[in-house]
Amino acid sequence: MVDVPVKRLRFGQTQRRDAWWVTPAISFLILGSFVVYATWAAFQGDHYFVGNYLSPFYSPELWGGSPHALFGTKPSFIPEWVPFSPALLILWAPGGFRFTCYYYRGNYYKSMWADPPACAVGEPRKHYLGEKVFPLIIQNLHRYFLYFAVFFLFFLAHDAWKSFWFNDSFGVGVGSLIITANVILLGGYTFSCHSMRHLVGGFLDRFSAKPARSSCYDCVSSLNRHHHLWAWCSLFCVAGCDVYIRLLSKGVICDWRIF
Amino acid sequence: MTTSVSATFKIWRGDASGGAFVEYQTQLSEGMVVLDAVHQIQAESAPDLACRWNCKAGKCGSCSAEVNGVPRLMCMTRMNDLPVDQPVTIQPLHTFPMIRDLVTDVSWNYRQKLRVKKFSPRAPDRPDGTYTMYQRDIERVQEFRKCIECFLCQDVCHVLRDHEKHDEFIGPRLLIYTASLEMHPLDGEDRLQALKDEHGIGYCNITKCCTKVCPEEIRITDNGIIPLKERVVDEFYDPLKIVLRALGVKKQKTAK
Ligand code: SF4
Ligand code: SF4
Ligand code: FES
Numbered sequence: 001m002v003d004v005p006v007k008r009l010r011f012g013q014t015q016r017r018d019a020w021w022v023t024p025a026i027s028f029l030i031l032g033s034f035v036v037y038a039t040w041a042a043f044q045g046d047h048y049f050v051g052n053y054l055s056p057f058y059s060p061e062l063w064g065g066s067p068h069a070l071f072g073t074k075p076s077f078i079p080e081w082v083p084f085s086p087a088l089l090i091l092w093a094p095g096g097f098r099f100t101c102y103y104y105r106g107n108y109y110k111s112m113w114a115d116p117p118a119c120a121v122g123e124p125r126k127h128y129l130g131e132k133v134f135p136l137i138i139q140n141l142h143r144y145f146l147y148f149a150v151f152f153l154f155f156l157a158h159d160a161w162k163s164f165w166f167n168d169s170f171g172v173g174v175g176s177l178i179i180t181a182n183v184i185l186l187g188g189y190t191f192s193c194h195s196m197r198h199l200v201g202g203f204l205d206r207f208s209a210k211p212a213r214s215s216c217y218d219c220v221s222s223l224n225r226h227h228h229l230w231a232w233c234s235l236f237c238v239a240g241c242d243v244y245i246r247l248l249s250k251g252v253i254c255d256w257r258i259f
Numbered sequence: 260m261t262t263s264v265s266a267t268f269k270i271w272r273g274d275a276s277g278g279a280f281v282e283y284q285t286q287l288s289e290g291m292v293v294l295d296a297v298h299q300i301q302a303e304s305a306p307d308l309a310c311r312w313n314c315k316a317g318k319c320g321s322c323s324a325e326v327n328g329v330p331r332l333m334c335m336t337r338m339n340d341l342p343v344d345q346p347v348t349i350q351p352l353h354t355f356p357m358i359r360d361l362v363t364d365v366s367w368n369y370r371q372k373l374r375v376k377k378f379s380p381r382a383p384d385r386p387d388g389t390y391t392m393y394q395r396d397i398e399r400v401q402e403f404r405k406c407i408e409c410f411l412c413q414d415v416c417h418v419l420r421d422h423e424k425h426d427e428f429i430g431p432r433l434l435i436y437t438a439s440l441e442m443h444p445l446d447g448e449d450r451l452q453a454l455k456d457e458h459g460i461g462y463c464n465i466t467k468c469c470t471k472v473c474p475e476e477i478r479i480t481d482n483g484i485i486p487l488k489e490r491v492v493d494e495f496y497d498p499l500k501i502v503l504r505a506l507g508v509k510k511q512k513t514a515k
């Protein structure tokens with residue numbers, strides 16, 4: 001029985017004096033721009049590689065027109081009228097990983113859905129389901145996207161390795177550094193995941209009985225403390241990496257070879 | 260801050276039937292906290308102003324209120340951290356029934372506590388009925404034991420504050436209370452079904468307002484609620500685990 005009557009606040013109503021709307025507005029702009037850019041880039045289907053550099057939006061490239069493709073060119077069973085790009089085949093996995101991430105969820109529920117717009121600020125809607133029932137109950141499958149994300153890290157690490165080999169000779173270009181930074185940041189993001197923390201040891205009540213798991217739990221926990229930072233840095237890096245390779249491929253800029 | 264600075268306060272006055280903000284002026288002095296200002300206003304101009312407090316040291320959790328719209332302990336909010344060029348608003352907790360002025364009835368929280376299954380010891384480690392407990396094992400729940408039951412987190416949580424799910428959601432304070440039992444190395448009780456159903460952990464959308472206001476700096480969402488959500492996933496939403504359990508490959512949940 002509800003025994004606590006509450007006076008409902010209007011949307012945006014608050015006694016807060018600070019500029020509470022600034023942080024959600026910045027998040028809205030960054031997340032919104034990222035989604036728009038990533039969708040646009042995924043549909044392009046070209047300018048996603050230059051020599052040994054491959055854009056992370058297109059990695060792993062299962063089928064496609066670049067030398068990086070694992071299984072050759074676009075398979076014939078995909079009809080002509082279906083929009084095709086190597087990114088469309090794989091981007092659901094990292095996309096789903098970010099969409100269901102605990103940190104991003106908390107962030108976009110505020111900045112994109114105003115539920116709440118900010119702490120102690122009135123909400124636009126009365127109705128609320130939370131993550132208790134469909135549709136948001138599916139957020140609970142986050143750990144499955146984590147499994148894919150870990151799997152993808154191997155391909156991204158391989159891309160980083162390849163980015164140092166220019167026509168079979170070792171070298172370092174700015175692109176190599178960006179691609180390497182990208183896999184490190186994505187690694188930090190993936191291994192700081194809350195589901196990872198649970199799966200490596202968080203489910204235990206008695207750590208002392210499982211010393212190996214307990215150490216893994218400590219490692220993931222220390223990364224997890226800054227999960228939000230890993231999330232933002234890797235987001236910027238992955239988009240920046242695609243932009244860089246796209247501009248290189250279009251001939252707008254040249255890759256600076258450090259040695 | 261010099262002793263000559265005075266500040267205006269807009270304090271909510273009224274009871275369950277209604278009320279309004281009333282303006283008071285008072286002199287500020289060095290090291291003053293909001294609770295001092297309220298006491299000074301009581302002494303100077305409003306002897307009938309109701310306000311609850313006890314320790315003035317951030318440890319009893321009695322003086323919770325909303326200062327400039329933010330849920331805070333009045334005794335731990337320093338005046339020199341607040342802008343005094345405009346009136347400072349002080350109002351009671353929004354989420355609980357009003358008694359009078361700055362005092363609300365927070366007993367709902369204690370009633371929720373009674374709904375959480377009690378500590379129940381698991382099988383002893385040795386035949387003589389004794390246990391071994393390591394610091395390593397108890398560390399995680401010690402963070403939750405710092406809670407002073409100020410209910411600022413309950414006040415700010417939008418599930419209660421805006422959506423009034425008081426009958427379906429126990430709120431962040433009670434979720435970390437559950438976590439402190441559920442993760443306890445000597446506890447053998449299973450609270451996951453209750454968390455999912457009657458305690459409504461699914462209503463929490465991890466927006467972390469509770470963590471932001473907690474005066475004990477307990478990482479309520481990251482260390483309490485999310486790990487509990489993950490345990491609920493293990494038990495009820497992970498399709499692979501459900502299949503493995505059905506096939507008997509994996510054991511039903513027991514105390515780990
Ligand atoms: S994180 Fe969850 S419990 Fe904490 S304030 Fe937000 S919705 Fe409420
Ligand atoms: S968890 Fe923190 S904010 Fe919530 S009641 Fe306890 S001390 Fe107060
Ligand atoms: S919680 Fe953010 S990636 Fe898993």
Ligand code: FES
Nearest residue numbers: 314315320322334
């Ligand atoms: S008076 Fe005890 S916490 Fe403020």
